[in-house]
Amino acid sequence: MGAGCPVRTPVPVPPEAAGTGWRDAGRWGRWQPRRPALGITVAAGHPEVSVVDPDMEALFDEFLGKEGFGVTAPEVGTAGRQPRQPYHYRVRDTDQKVLCLEQGRLVATSLQGANAAREELISVVPNRHLERSRYPLIVGIRGGSRALSCGTGPQPQLQIEDVPLLELFSWAAGAERFTFYKSYSGSTHSFEAAAFPGHFLSTAPRAGEALALTARPGHAGAITTFYLEREQAPSPVPALQ
Template sequence: MVQLFKEFLDEFLEGSNRPVPRQKTPYHYQIRDTSHKAFYLRDTSLVAANLQVDNAIQEEKVSVVPNRMLERKKCPLILGIKGGTQGLSCGTAEQPRLQLEDVHLLNLFHTDKEAKRFTFFKTYDGSTHRFEAAAYPGWFLCTSPQDNEPISLTAQPGQATITDFYFQRK
């Protein structure tokens, strides 16, 4: 994560006193819940399942860019799939609802208002990570204990859902 934030947010290269433009591309990660379920698209929903060798190609990598408007030490990540062309949005209603929206993560990186509903604060605890919705504090990305259920959000981490994930750069 340090490299991601450095690449996107630090304007100066080491030893330079002038801003240096950099070509930015989202980083891509494999995400698995603690039951080792991977994310994949079923119709227009993002779901989690234990993908076997034959259908492992369906796995969606999670694309990330930092949210430059939020506090860097909280590790604010704009999350998406499909190489960064669809974002994971919490919506704008009173209660959050995870949904996919056609939006480029790099465009969200450059906008101020729209990016927050696509942003999650990543925390790390030993070998697992949690993702808290920036627009809805106390709500976390989660999977169901059952296979082939949609990825969603919960305000009760660790109870009936899985909120801890393995997160590895690919």
């Protein structure tokens, strides 16, 4: 070490920090717990570790601003700015099944040929009242005109409600049942119900089964990881079912 350079006295490791994720806070002379990077979460009971998702960062920046506050409702063409709109995604589970709407339920199935037009995209906007780093998404279908809900009962019951996502975004409170925390592994995504922690969107191994919620990822073949492909705008959809 060069002459004149002060020698930093190591800060003793406190007992509570030994063997943990704590870090030396350097010149401040004390130890502090490590803070996870934005978007890094581990869902209890779920095998995936979430990493930062650039697409979600863009969505949240667009709706909430860089710091996640200061924007309270969708702007409608004011000050020359385009109104914010939901992001839309094609969804496939890891068995390559897609979603379609049948008798008011989202069903995971294999669509080929002319039936491919029945594929249902999901639409998402942020829930501005929940922890941003966990990517809380209000999820819907039909271009964001209808919302996916966990229901209002004591047990989760996946259903579709006729309320637009942008309306839910503007609510002061109460949108938790429409909200799912999205984790990203770097290739696949999972969705945990905000109103029912530990319950994840899932598909069954057999085609034709309804999208559901499970508290036991992987049990009985339940698939809780999905591939997403963003669409700039949803294609026209068939009449409501």
